[in-house]
Amino acid sequence: MSTITDPEQGGFRISMLLYDTRYRSITIQIIALIGFLLALGWLIGNAAQNLAALGKPLNFSFLGDTSGYDINQRLVEYNSQMTHGRAAIVGLLNTLLVAVLGCITATVIGVLIGVMRLSKNWIISKLMTIYIETFRNVPVLLWIIMTMAIFIEFFPQPKEFRGDAATASMKLFDSVAITNRGILIPALAYGPGIVLVLLTFVASLIGIVFFRRYAKKLQEQTGKILPSGLISFGIFFVPTLLVFFAATMVNLNKEHVIFGSKVLTMNADNTISADSVVRFCDTGGAGNVNAKNLMRANGIKFKSIASNDLADSLSRISSGDTRTGCDIATVPAGTAVPEGLLVSEGVSVYSGRPVELEKPYLSGFNFTDGALMRNSLIALWFALSLYTAAFIAETVRSGIQAVSKGQTEAAAALGLRPGRITSLVVLPQALRVIIPPMISQYMNLTKNSSLAIAVGYMDITGTLGGVTLNQTGREMESLMILMAIYLTISLTISTVMNVYNERVKLRER
Amino acid sequence: MTDVSYVRTEMLEEKAPPVSQAGIIKWLRDNMFSNIPNSILSIAALWAIYYVLSDVLPWTFKSSWNANSLDECRSAIAATYGEGTDGACWSVIHDRFLQLVFGFYPKALYWRPIVAFLLMFVAIAPVLFDGLPKKMLRFTMIYPFLAFWLLWGGSLWFPLMIIAGFVLGYLAYGVVSKMASSLVGMIAAVLVPIIWWLFLSGDVATMLQSIMPLSIEAVSSSNFGGFMLSITIGVIGIALSLPIGIVLALGRQSDLMIVKVICVGFIEFIRGVPLITLLFVASTLLNYFMPPGTNFDLILRVIIMVTLFASAYMAEVIRGGLAALPKGQYEGADSLGLDFWQSTRLIIMPQALKISIPNIVSSFIGLFKDTTLVSIIGLLDPIGLSTNIRANQEWNGVIWELYGFIALVFWLFCFSMSRYSMYLERKLQTGH
Numbered sequence: 007m008s009t010i011t012d013p014e015q016g017g018f019r020i021s022m023l024l025y026d027t028r029y030r031s032i033t034i035q036i037i038a039l040i041g042f043l044l045a046l047g048w049l050i051g052n053a054a055q056n057l058a059a060l061g062k063p064l065n066f067s068f069l070g071d072t073s074g075y076d077i078n079q080r081l082v083e084y085n086s087q088m089t090h091g092r093a094a095i096v097g098l099l100n101t102l103l104v105a106v107l108g109c110i111t112a113t114v115i116g117v118l119i120g121v122m123r124l125s126k127n128w129i130i131s132k133l134m135t136i137y138i139e140t141f142r143n144v145p146v147l148l149w150i151i152m153t154m155a156i157f158i159e160f161f162p163q164p165k166e167f168r169g170d171a172a173t174a175s176m177k178l179f180d181s182v183a184i185t186n187r188g189i190l191i192p193a194l195a196y197g198p199g200i201v202l203v204l205l206t207f208v209a210s211l212i213g214i215v216f217f218r219r220y221a222k223k224l225q226e227q228t229g230k231i232l233p234s235g236l237i238s239f240g241i242f243f244v245p246t247l248l249v250f251f252a253a254t255m256v257n258l259n260k261e262h263v264i265f266g267s268k269v270l271t272m273n274a275d276n277t278i279s280a281d282s283v284v285r286f287c288d289t290g291g292a293g294n295v296n297a298k299n300l301m302r303a304n305g306i307k308f309k310s311i312a313s314n315d316l317a318d319s320l321s322r323i324s325s326g327d328t329r330t331g332c333d334i335a336t337v338p339a340g341t342a343v344p345e346g347l348l349v350s351e352g353v354s355v356y357s358g359r360p361v362e363l364e365k366p367y368l369s370g371f372n373f374t375d376g377a378l379m380r381n382s383l384i385a386l387w388f389a390l391s392l393y394t395a396a397f398i399a400e401t402v403r404s405g406i407q408a409v410s411k412g413q414t415e416a417a418a419a420l421g422l423r424p425g426r427i428t429s430l431v432v433l434p435q436a437l438r439v440i441i442p443p444m445i446s447q448y449m450n451l452t453k454n455s456s457l458a459i460a461v462g463y464m465d466i467t468g469t470l471g472g473v474t475l476n477q478t479g480r481e482m483e484s485l486m487i488l489m490a491i492y493l494t495i496s497l498t499i500s501t502v503m504n505v506y507n508e509r510v511k512l513r514e515r
Numbered sequence: 516m517t518d519v520s521y522v523r524t525e526m527l528e529e530k531a532p533p534v535s536q537a538g539i540i541k542w543l544r545d546n547m548f549s550n551i552p553n554s555i556l557s558i559a560a561l562w563a564i565y566y567v568l569s570d571v572l573p574w575t576f577k578s579s580w581n582a583n584s585l586d587e588c589r590s591a592i593a594a595t596y597g598e599g600t601d602g603a604c605w606s607v608i609h610d611r612f613l614q615l616v617f618g619f620y621p622k623a624l625y626w627r628p629i630v631a632f633l634l635m636f637v638a639i640a641p642v643l644f645d646g647l648p649k650k651m652l653r654f655t656m657i658y659p660f661l662a663f664w665l666l667w668g669g670s671l672w673f674p675l676m677i678i679a680g681f682v683l684g685y686l687a688y689g690v691v692s693k694m695a696s697s698l699v700g701m702i703a704a705v706l707v708p709i710i711w712w713l714f715l716s717g718d719v720a721t722m723l724q725s726i727m728p729l730s731i732e733a734v735s736s737s738n739f740g741g742f743m744l745s746i747t748i749g750v751i752g753i754a755l756s757l758p759i760g761i762v763l764a765l766g767r768q769s770d771l772m773i774v775k776v777i778c779v780g781f782i783e784f785i786r787g788v789p790l791i792t793l794l795f796v797a798s799t800l801l802n803y804f805m806p807p808g809t810n811f812d813l814i815l816r817v818i819i820m821v822t823l824f825a826s827a828y829m830a831e832v833i834r835g836g837l838a839a840l841p842k843g844q845y846e847g848a849d850s851l852g853l854d855f856w857q858s859t860r861l862i863i864m865p866q867a868l869k870i871s872i873p874n875i876v877s878s879f880i881g882l883f884k885d886t887t888l889v890s891i892i893g894l895l896d897p898i899g900l901s902t903n904i905r906a907n908q909e910w911n912g913v914i915w916e917l918y919g920f921i922a923l924v925f926w927l928f929c930f931s932m933s934r935y936s937m938y939l940e941r942k943l944q945t946g947h
Binding site: 025030031033034035037038039042049052053055056057059125126127128129130133139140142144147148151152155159453454456457459460467471475481482485488489492493496497 | 546547549553556557560561563564696698702770771772773774777783784786787788789790791792795796799800802803804805806807880884885887888890891898914915918921922925926929930933
């Protein structure tokens with residue numbers, strides 16, 4: 007007969023902390039933690055002592071102080087009277103702007119080049135190899151600086167567009183001007199009905215989602231395949247365009263009063279009797295664009311007042327005019343006012359389509375109207391896109407090559423057409439390989455966008471980590487916020503990636 | 516019987532293939548003009564190549580190599596190739612070559628960085644090539660201190676004292692782990708060198724220096740510049756990040772929760788922020804974290820931050836290597852009765868590091884390119900120098916020659932390294 011005895015249950019001895027594997031890991035961890043905390047405490051203690059000695063203990067209130075510097079590229083309203091915190095937000099939006107633009111173009115270029123590198127055409131594949139090796143092996147900072155230099159050196163100054171003997175001209179039906187200060191593109195001005203158009207567009211996007219679900223369900227139930235690409239395409243464009251044209255027709259009959267006051271004294275022949283200064287203050291939008299075009303066509307000079315012109319804004323506010331974006335026209339005596347524009351209470355014009363393009367217009371030595379994409383933004387955007395595209399191209403190439411040939415052949419043997427083989431067999435497998443490194447390239451691009459500081463583009467590093475840091479002397483606080491922001495962006499992107507990875511992971515049973 | 520035969524007895528002469536099926540024409544048809552879209556693409560590509568080269572080549576070769584200023588260079592080009600010729604002023608490279616390479620390092624001492632650079636190849640050779648004797652690894656271990664001494668000069672005792680710290684740590688481990696346990700030994704191996712470096716080494720070095728002066732002329736960090744600076748920062752960053760990266764990678768793989776959290780936190784933090792913010796920390800903030808009164812120069816601070824940056828990436832590279840090892844290796848090591856450090860040192864790490872070499876080279880390429888960022892905080896790396904040179908009256912207005920030259924040098928370095936790492940990858944691929 008045998009009895010089973012438990013191993014001897016000795017009491018706990020101090021030496022077991024070192025020799026017993028059950029306790030040793032805890033000992034190691036506690037020692038590591040103590041060491042880590044000691045080091046951390048030492049660093050923080052030093053920092054606190056040093057900052058106290060300099061008389062600037064940790065304090066974030068500087069974010070509420072007046073910044074006193076201007077930012078020429080901004081997505082939200084900002085001027086030098088606003089706070090450092092606001093400047094940081096403007097910078098953050100600029101970072102996100104260039105990151106999003108860069109990711110889109112880098113993907114497009116990268117995919118194209120990656121596919122072309124696998125082309126059977128010898129010269130194309132060699133050219134693409136040269137592209138990839140050139141861009142990958144030169145520092146991105148050098149690319150950014152060189153792109154900026156190309157802008158400054160090769161593109162014409164705005165004044166070269168002037169006069170009859172202009173050495174430069176605008177592109178694309180006089181709507182785009184490429185100058186050394188940046189590229190001027192038409193700005194969007196909204197008229198009545200824009201809300202309806204946008205709502206329709208959103209509704210059709212939702213409609214596409216539902217249609218695709220329905221099509222899939224139909225295929226699973228009956229095997230019938232709808233031409234879903236074509237129908238989606240139709241839903242995408244047709245309703246929005248219909249609403250757009252309908253709104254345009256309605257607007258045709260809606261006159262829009264632009265000249266706000268009875269300032270024009272008219273002669274019998276519809277010319278102005280004395281030099282007049284008129285102000286046409288409008289809430290902006292498509293009607294304003296049409297008014298400007300009409301006045302230019304009739305030779306009436308006017309000048310726009312930038313809304314961040316402080317003195318003027320103040321004087322306008324004191325005169326009871328709180329609207330911004332006023333234009334002042336100096337109408338000389340004898341100017342003919344176009345027929346049909348004139349009413350006794352003011353001048354009215356066609357209120358415009360729901361969206362009008364406000365083209366850049368050369369007045370004097372510079373362009374007005376339109377939207378200026380600064381050379382710094384474009385240089386950064388281009389350089390980052392081209393550089394990252396080289397890496398994305400390699401990712402795409404390896405992803406496509408990772409799908410074994412047997413897959414394509416098996417799909418062909420099943421009788422799938424080449425298009426279906428690509429979309430149903432090759433792409434889903436290739437994407438699983440491509441997407442994770444692609445996301446980390448997006449992260450790299452976002453982080454590299456901090457090099458904006460080299461070309462003077464005011465991103466978050468340029469505002470918070472640059473001017474604000476230097477002006478306030480709050481290095482610790484500024485850099486803490488700066489790093490926290492970048493960290494948040496990175497972690498957000500990587501969370502999205504993890505979720506995606508989880509979704510496309512091969513389900514093993 | 517007649518000798519009429521209906522069977523051919525001799526072979527016909529082999530005919531040459533049709534013109535379109537042989538030689539260069541077949542190759543062109545197969546590879547460039549196989550169908551209409553391909554032909555259009557090929558012609559477009561050829562035209563693009565011609566368009567670029569017809570601009571760039573004359574500019575490159577209708578150039579002047581010997582001139583002391585931009586005006587002199589332009590007139591020299593005009594005199595040789597006719598008025599209005601747009602040619603490259605390579606003379607700026609000729610004029611400032613030494614500066615672009617060495618920065619403001621004293622001319623008489625150029626041999627020191629050159630020797631350090633050449634010895635670097637001796638030091639990394641045994642790591643990269645299997646055939647060499649393993650004893651050369653000892654030189655590899657001494658090399659960082661030797662290179663430091665050669666570049667910065669000063670007393671030899673200072674780097675020797677740092678080596679002494681490592682030796683002391685090793686000895687402490689040996690003695691204490693015999694007396695107590697290997698865990699206590701590890702702690703002693705960390706504590707003893709730190710105490711030595713912080714409190715004793717400075718005095719001992721001064722004393723030894725007074726007894727036996729062994730020093731060469733010291734060069735201040737502010738004289739460092741050009742490609743020498745880039746290479747110095749890049750190589751030191753990678754070399755120092757390797758041990759830190761190994762520790763971090765082991766920590767991240769470890770079962771110890773607290774250690775793992777600390778390592779993961781550090782790695783993800785560093786990888787989540789751009790290098791430029793870390794360089795800002797180096798230029799404005801790092802001194803705050805040191806005891807009051809400490810002040811060390813900018814290049815050293817930059818090297819510290821670059822090392823931290825590189826070690827987070829290195830940790831991920833090595834983690835990749837560790838993950839790629841078959842599980843049998845870990846189990847085999849355990850079954851031999853080796854403890855954690857023994858199996859890591861003898862079985863796991865040698866293999867994991869070998870697998871990781873191509874990726875280590877890639878991350879070196881990345882770091883080497885990133886060293887150009889130091890120009891933003893005012894160090895005179897090639898890009899910082901180019902701004903300097905262009906601000907100079909003689910060369911005000913030179914752009915493409917300088918950028919082109921810098922780009923070319925970076926390209927040559929990075930391209931050759933990436934080719935080498937691809938070669939290694941193929942060599943290490945023993946699977947199929």
